[in-house]
Amino acid sequence: MLQRTPLYEAHVAAGGKLVDFAGWELPIHYGSQLKEHDIVRTDAGVFDVSHMTVIDVTGPQATAFLQKLLANDVARLGFEGKALYSGMLTAEGGVIDDLIVYKTAWDYRVVVNAATRDKDLAWIAQHAKAFDVTVTERPELAMLAIQGPNALAKTSAAAPQLSALIDGLQVFQGLAASEVDGGWFVARTGYTGEDGLEIMLPGDQATAFWNALLVAGVSPTGLGARDTLRLEAGMNLYGHEMDETISPLTAGMGWTIAWQPEARDFIGRAALEAERAAGPAFRQVGLVLQGKGVLRAGQTVQTDAGAGVITSGTFSPTLKLSIAMARVPAGCGEQVEVDIRGKLEPARVIKMPFVRHGAQVFE
């Protein structure tokens, strides 16, 4: 039996084509994934991401606990409202999940993926035992991502009581909304490469807020477009770019590892230090197809330094050509070939992202 978010009826009413997303019945599109993608690049779209898992961490040792648990360092969060992206690693240096952690009035809020919820909660609980902390899941919260160049203005129009808070948020900051009752939390974060917000709110208020956003001119946007948008933005998807068998150093996540201070002994540190000293065998790159077809996850990449693999691939609705994220031998050159259905097609290695703020980024 699939789980449903508080917005299930709203998705049906909006014509959503509902599919199984990590055990949740959610819309892949509301008619056209391409149109929804374009709306987020040019205007504003809203995604129901209530399936994501929200976890609050409180207690005298909350900071010490997260400094042990996460590869990035929550000590970098200098004031309430700041957010940090991090991997949560195994002792062997594989990626259990990627997440965002916010510094809050009650210590920290962590948002992890839906597909990894059970193992994440078990891992967090296991390691929390050694610290004086309380870990609380917040399943009663819904979450909406409003994304696009007009996302902030249209959200403020839909929820005037939030406009002062929205105006005060810098990119990658999030704060509890004391102006409204019930546990609203507004963050200027997202997964599209556009400006936008991610708003957590009580599930029983989600439909009214959704409807107000639609009245303000925000378009319902499915999780299909969410995937093409994040791929254009060069953002990892757990289970594609990384998992417990993949090192963050080969998945483009080196920047999320806080090596300093050296005394901070986060889980996975020893394994990563050994890998860094030896030099990672693979690296993450972007690919732009020059031949025919569409790049897809799982296709083999032939390079002058050996074989690699595409971890995510698609037709880019913004660029009108096929793009991919790939894990290739660290020393590979700029020109590669991809095995597409038995034919080797040429592709070019680029530095990601592909798209930011509606426009091509790479050269």
Next chain:
Amino acid sequence: MSQVPAELKYVDTHEWLRREDDGTITIGITDHAQELLGDVVYVDLPAVGSRFNRGDTAGVVESVKAASDVYVPIEGEVVAVNQDLVDAPEIANTAPYAQAWFFRIKPADAADYDGLMTADAYKALIGA
């Protein structure tokens, strides 16, 4: 609800067929197929002059989410392909039975066409 024109023939791999006045068979993918695929972004077609048996793979149609083979629903030789579809794959979503035909075959045996699935049988297959 998917359109299933009564005058066409169908196969269970979701291609449609239409017999032209000159005896050649025009082939495309059904409305139901394009709905399942979603936005079509790429189409690869066979070369004119290729010969295929029924059930062979003659091309590929790719949407934003997936790739799908295009099967040959009747044995014969390809006599024409639709370059307009290659140039503008999105017409597979908007006009699956008209502008978005895929290729045309000269059948090895003209009688093969008559034995294919009717519109009513195809409707029953897809629950339309």
